[in-house]
Amino acid sequence: MxxxxxxxxxxxxxxxxxxxxxxxxxxxxxxxxxxxxxxxxxxxxxxxxxxxxxxxxxxxxxxxxxxxxxxxxxxxxxxxxxxxxxxxxxxxxxxxxxxxxxxxxxxxxxxxxxxxxxxxxxxxxxxxxxxxxxxxxxxxxxxxxGSLPFWSFSTHYVMLRTVTYSFLKSLSLYAIILLAFALSFFTLLHEPTEEETDGSKSGDDNGDEDDGDFNKFSNLGLSIMKTLVMSTGEFDVASIDFKANAFSYVVFMMFLFLVTIILLNLLNGLAVSDTQAIKSEAELTNFIRRAQVLARYECVLATSYSTVFKILPFCHEFDTFDETKPIYNIRIKPNDNNQILIPDTNNTNDEVNQTDDNLRPLLCFHRLCCNRCTHMDSKIVKLAFQCLEKTAREQHEENEKEKHNERLTRMEETLETIVDKLNDILNK
Incomplete structure (x- = not known):
């Protein structure tokens, strides 16, 4: 792997x-x-x-x-x-x-x-x-x-990972704008909190005052948090005191235009484009994810290969892919439900192993519940047919080109012969 x-x-x-x-x-x-x-x-x-x-x-x-x-x-x-x-x-x-x-x-x-x-x-x-x-x-x-081979789980996993990476990469640049607006709101709308003098206030009053501190940009940390929340479209404008500074209206409109409208739609567009690109390669994404998972599992299991198969007797059929017993080819029967056949390991004659009489079905522990291992995936068989058709088509085109080239060569030789004869007649 x-x-x-x-x-x-x-x-x-x-x-x-x-x-x-x-x-x-x-x-x-x-x-x-x-x-x-x-x-x-x-x-x-x-x-x-x-x-x-x-x-x-x-x-x-x-x-x-x-x-x-x-x-x-x-x-x-x-x-x-x-x-x-x-x-x-x-x-x-x-x-x-x-x-x-x-x-x-x-x-x-x-x-x-x-x-x-x-x-x-x-x-x-x-x-x-x-x-x-x-x-x-x-x-x-x-x-x-995300590694399961059904319901396109691997595709959805890759989509989430790719979109998350794109968002973080984009925000590494756009964070400069968000931080600038957070500092601007803190400078314009900052109202320092007053310490509680009346200890008899209820818990609801304390909760309301906490919400007021959050909406009044009372400290730098809350200002950054409030700006991030506002960037998602949750403004709660009624709780923001714009009357404290008239220029805050201008800053807020700039924030509304640059961040909420342009930046948010830009990030959504990036997510959509990444998602469409991954969906168009869903089958390839599945193979990539499967290859990575198999490589990780094989890296660990290969070191204890012989021990594992001695402990698990129902996996004795794994021996067919052991390096000590190489199998150079397998047979797939497309007209027989894509059945997989392998040469009989008891016979070492390669020429004899090519005949169907010396082939046997591929077996593994799946035979206890289904015939999953003994049949190739229909999608892979379809890909194989497409490759064979492409190869045959390319070979046919190459043969046609060779025939055309031969005909052109013969025509050129004939024309040269005619020209030579005409020249001889004219010279006489």
Whole structure:
């Protein structure tokens, strides 16, 4: 998968993933490793459910002690699994592990969950750690779900990642304008807050005064926050005291025109263009995402290749792609539901293996529930037919060109012969 992973990351070569040879290899590889992916996805989902449930029950003081104990035990076991998985990945491929931002998120999540589980975090930070854990868990499940091979999950994942990157890259420049308006509003509309002198004010009054501080740009931090909220179209103009400075009307109209109308529509246009570009390459995006996921899984599993297959007896058919037993070709039967046939490994005669009598269906653990591995994806078969048709068409065009060139050559030779004879007649 190393070379294919490189192709998937190259803008010039990523189109090669659509070639039936690479696409069929990715399909077979995915069917071989999908068991590990689904087991990991299931355990991570259970980890997310138990952890979020425990945080909600623990911090809201709900549920019985028995439920809390069961959640704590399940949460501890699943956390050990996540930690062991991360240690396993780091042990076998430390350089690759340190390059992935997702790995740092998972390590941080393990630390936060451990602090919550053993209740060693400070009281003032418990709810903060619980909130961060829920957010990190959601990101982890989203990243895993973005690798699922159905419902275009991978396409939606790439769309969100691409649009987010475009927004952040654009805002790195446009933030100068937003900061300038925030400072302008702070300078024009700033009203310093007065300390409370009457201690008998109700909580509602305090809440109203907090809202007033937010709308009156009482400090620099609130001014920046208020400007960001206003940039989304939420102005709450009635609560802003423009009478404090008449020039504030001009600044607000400039903000309304430059930021709310132009900048916001510009960012939306960038998002739409990125989304359309990704949708137009949805199939390629799926292959790219699959190649990256397979490369990550293979990097870890390849180091314990022989051990895994000894432990899992139902995966003995994985031996067909072992380097000690090379298979140089597979057969696909388009008229037989795209069935995949491979040479019988008991016969070493390559010439004999080319006949259908010495071929057998490709098998794996999917045969327990379906025939997924024994049939090639119809989309890949369609791509193969398109390549064959293109090759045949190009070969036909090349043959036609050669025939035309031969005819032109013969015509030139004939014309030269006629000219020579005419010259001889004229000379006589």
């Amino acid at each position: 190393t070379s294919i992973e490189y192709i998937s990351k190259s803008k010039e070569h990523k189109q090669l993933l659509m070639h039936p040879l690479i696409a069929s290899f990715l399909s077979l590889k995915w069917n071989r490793l999908v068991l590990f992916f689904y087991i990991n996805f299931l355990l991570c989902t259970l980890f997310a459910v138990t952890t979020v449930t425990y945080i909600l029950v623990y911090y809201n003081h709900q549920g019985s002690s028995t439920l809390k104990d069961l959640l704590r035990v399940a949460m501890f076991i699943l956390t050990i699994y996540i930690a062991a998985r991360e240690m396993f990945q780091f042990t076998f491929s430390p350089c690759t592990y340190l390059k992935g931002l997702e790995n740092y998120l998972e390590c941080t999540l393990v630390v936060l969950v451990m602090l919550i589980l053993f209740d060693v975090c400070p009281i003032s930070y418990r709810r903060t750690f619980g909130s961060l854990s829920i957010l990190f868990i959601a990101i982890e499940i989203f990243l895993l779900a």
